[in-house]
Amino acid sequence: MVHISVVVPMLNEELIVSELVERVKKSLKELTNDYEIILIDDGSRDQTWLSITKICEKDSKIKKIKFSRNFGQHSAINAGIDIARGQWVVVMDGDLQDKPEVIPSLYAKATEGFDTVFVSRIKRNEALTYLIMQNMFYRILKHLSGIDFDRTQANFSIISRKVAEKSRRVQDNTKFYPSAIKSLGFKNSSVSALQGKRYSGRPHIVSKRDLNLV
Numbered sequence: 001m002v003h004i005s006v007v008v009p010m011l012n013e014e015l016i017v018s019e020l021v022e023r024v025k026k027s028l029k030e031l032t033n034d035y036e037i038i039l040i041d042d043g044s045r046d047q048t049w050l051s052i053t054k055i056c057e058k059d060s061k062i063k064k065i066k067f068s069r070n071f072g073q074h075s076a077i078n079a080g081i082d083i084a085r086g087q088w089v090v091v092m093d094g095d096l097q098d099k100p101e102v103i104p105s106l107y108a109k110a111t112e113g114f115d116t117v118f119v120s121r122i123k124r125n126e127a128l129t130y131l132i133m134q135n136m137f138y139r140i141l142k143h144l145s146g147i148d149f150d151r152t153q154a155n156f157s158i159i160s161r162k163v164a165e166k167s168r169r170v171q172d173n174t175k176f177y178p179s180a181i182k183s184l185g186f187k188n189s190s191v192s193a194l195q196g197k198r199y200s201g202r203p204h205i206v207s208k209r210d211l212n213l214v
Contacts, residue, residue, distance in 0.1 A: 001161075003034040004107070005086030009076035010052070010094035011042045017051040021062065023100040030104050038063045038080045039094075043070030074177045077155065081164050090158045091177065098156040099196040106158040106191060115163050115186035118178065119156040121195040153178060153190065160186070 006024055010017070021037060028035045039062065041049045049066055056062045065079055077091055088110060092098040102119060109117045155177050159167070163186050170184065182188060 002036050002086050003032045004028060004036075004088045004090060005080075005084035006035065006037045006090045006092065006103070007040070007077060007080030007084055008038065008092055008094045009040045009042050009073045009080065010044065010048055011070065011073070012044045012046045012048060013094050014044070014047040014051045016094060016096060017048065017055060020094055020096055020100070021055055021059075023096070024103070025061075027100045027103040031107055036061050036063055036085065038065065038084060040065040040076040040080050041067060042073060042076040043067045073155070074180075077177045078167075081167055084164060086164075087161050088158055089161075089164050092156045093154070097196045098154075099193065102156070102191070102193045103158075105193065106156075109189055109191050110158045110160065112189075113187065114189040115160040116181055116184075116188045117158050118153045118188070118190050120153055120190045120192045122192050157181070162186070 006028070008020065008024075013020075017039070021039075024037055028037075039052045039055075041052060041064070049064075052062075052064050056064050063083065065076075065083070067076065067079075073093075081089060081091070088107065090103055090106060092100070092103075098119070106117050106119065157178075159181060163181065163184060166184050166186075167181060170180070
């Protein structure tokens with residue numbers, strides 16, 4: 001078992017992989033040298049897998065998973081959690097809008113006695129059209145689940161070992177990571193952080209596949 005695992009789903013992020021890994025490693029080294037980074041290629045159509053493979057060849061702390069096709073971001077997260085060995089597991093998006101520099105703050109809050117800590121985004125660096133579509137998504141999700149979600153929070157979080165183990169055992173048909181984790185009922189908190197700017201490419205809209213509806 002390692003101290004901290006970082007799980008990162010990636011889709012068409014070939015230009016981001018190297019920058020992401022370096023920033024994550026820098027933040028983790030503030031906390032421990034006992035870590036692993038798990039990169040999941042969710043059916044990319046570019047050279048993301050090649051970029052991931054090259055980095056893994058240079059650093060044994062980097063692990064990789066490749067999907068045969070795009071199964072959706074939340075399925076990729078679940079796959080990463082399934083193999084994560086950390087006492088703590090950080091989940092973050094791979095486009096650098098989830099800033100790796102926030103990881104120490106997540107960890108510090110978790111060690112105050114919380115099993116799950118999510119990042120509440122202070123500022124959204126997205127186009128109006130994207131935010132409107134996300135708003136529609138959360139309305140649909142509330143209608144389907146009956147739960148009103150905090151729209152400032154997405155995947156960026158840290159969970160304890162017992163939460164990761166429980167998550168593996170529970171079958172959640174939505175496959176939507178934030179709701180699946182929060183529904184487990186563990187002690188939860190949050191930290192606030194500015195959202196980073198996307199390093200390259202375009203944001204991915206959450207789809208029906210992410211909710212396991214197709």
